[in-house]
Amino acid sequence: MTFEIAERWFERKRIDDDITLIWEPHVDPLGRCNIWHVRGSETDLLVDTGMGVAELKPAIEDLFGHGVIAFATHTHFDHVGSLHEFENRIVGVHEAPIMEEADNRFSLYREDMDPDVVKCIEDSGYQISECLIDALPCAGYDARAYKVEPAKPTRVVDEGDEISIGNRRFEVMHLPGHSPGSIGLWEADTGTLFSGDAAYDGPLLDMLPESDIADYCRTMERLMELPVTVVHAGHDPSFGRERLVAMCRDYLEKRASH
Numbered sequence: 116m117t118f119e120i121a122e123r124w125f126e127r128k129r130i131d132d133d134i135t136l137i138w139e140p141h142v143d144p145l146g147r148c149n150i151w152h153v154r155g156s157e158t159d160l161l162v163d164t165g166m167g168v169a170e171l172k173p174a175i176e177d178l179f180g181h182g183v184i185a186f187a188t189h190t191h192f193d194h195v196g197s198l199h200e201f202e203n204r205i206v207g208v209h210e211a212p213i214m215e216e217a218d219n220r221f222s223l224y225r226e227d228m229d230p231d232v233v234k235c236i237e238d239s240g241y242q243i244s245e246c247l248i249d250a251l252p253c254a255g256y257d258a259r260a261y262k263v264e265p266a267k268p269t270r271v272v273d274e275g276d277e278i279s280i281g282n283r284r285f286e287v288m289h290l291p292g293h294s295p296g297s298i299g300l301w302e303a304d305t306g307t308l309f310s311g312d313a314a315y316d317g318p319l320l321d322m323l324p325e326s327d328i329a330d331y332c333r334t335m336e337r338l339m340e341l342p343v344t345v346v347h348a349g350h351d352p353s354f355g356r357e358r359l360v361a362m363c364r365d366y367l368e369k370r371a372s373h
Contacts, residue, residue, distance in 0.1 A: 117256070119129075121250040124169035125150075127178075133179055133283070133313025134347070141250040144317075144350075145241050146193040150346055151309060152178050155280025159183040162300065162309045163349060167196020167263060169252035186278065188349060189297040192216050192221045192263050199266035205278065206268040206291070215251025217263040223244070223247045224259070232323065240318030269359055270300070287311075292331025295318060306344030314338055314362060315348035321370075328370050335363040363366075 119187060127137045137150040141163075151162035152175065159179050164187070165173055185201035188194060190210040198204055198214065206214045222228055222257070225243050233243055237281055274289040278300065285300040289314035300309040312320070321331045343356045 116246055118249070118251045120254055121252055123174075124230045124252045125165075125171070125174045127175070130347075130353070133242075136347075137165075137171075137175055139168070141248050142166055142193075143244045143247040143249070145236065145243055146247045147350065147353075148168060148193045149347065149349055153271070153280065153283065154178070154302045155178055155283050157279075159295065160278070160280050160283075160285075161201070161319045162347075163188055163194040163311070163367050164197035166193050166247075168248060168261065169198075170200060172200040179332035184278070184280070186311065187214065187299065188313075189310070190218055191294065192218060193309070194349065195266065195291075196263055202269070204266055204268050205270045205272055207287070207296040207298040208271050208273045209289070209291070210294065211271045211361045213296075215265055215267045217265040219262050223261045235268040235322040236320065239320050239322065247364060253283075257352075274298075288315075288337075290334045292327055294323070294325050295325030295327065295365070296329075297334075301341070306342060308338075308341065308343050309344050310348045311340075312349040314359060315350045316354050316358065317351040318361065319366065332367055332370055335366050339363040 121141050125137055126140050127135055129135050133154045135152040148163050148165050151167050153160040158181055161183055184203045185198055186205045190213045224246050271289045276287040278285045285302050288298050288299045288301050290297045293312045297311055297313050299311055321328050339360050346359055347353050
């Protein structure tokens, strides 16, 4: 497989005065995580850090008003690839030990992935490409050598903990199902939810080895009751409460037998 060299690895879009969406256009949709930068009055917040194929921090440093806290919604490779680049790192209590060692089950190449995991993902509605990237971040990059670097959390959080960036305060929500320790950030004042992979407007993965459908159902029941204005998810476009409720209902109907 022949790759071109990407002119730039990251793209960005300003969502409002405080929030910027960053993504990796040369990553397959399966691994193309939404990276959310939230500007605060005392420090900034970065929700998830992408694949780690290219260095994230130097590519977006111009966004930082002061310091920055990197927050991981969960420890799957597409969300924590660049977590190690940041000095301040927040991970949920249930997956913090995983991040200290790094989960390197995934290769960028389909042929190197666990066939059972590939089947699970494709049965959910994704088509996995031969390689999860379609370009190289720089000359000489070895896609075969891709791995997630360990990143010991500097703060471990659980349900109900608060993360403050000065003028904005977020409550940690434990939202298991996709993974045991999936967490989101809820800002009641604005109705804003950063949901990670607990809820996004695409094929939901609940059959991974670490997934739990019963937990996912409870998470969906909880999210249905949340008075959200906007959900900024781990993948795909943002959406509002009406779409969230419909998504949760559809999921619960689909999994009613579990």
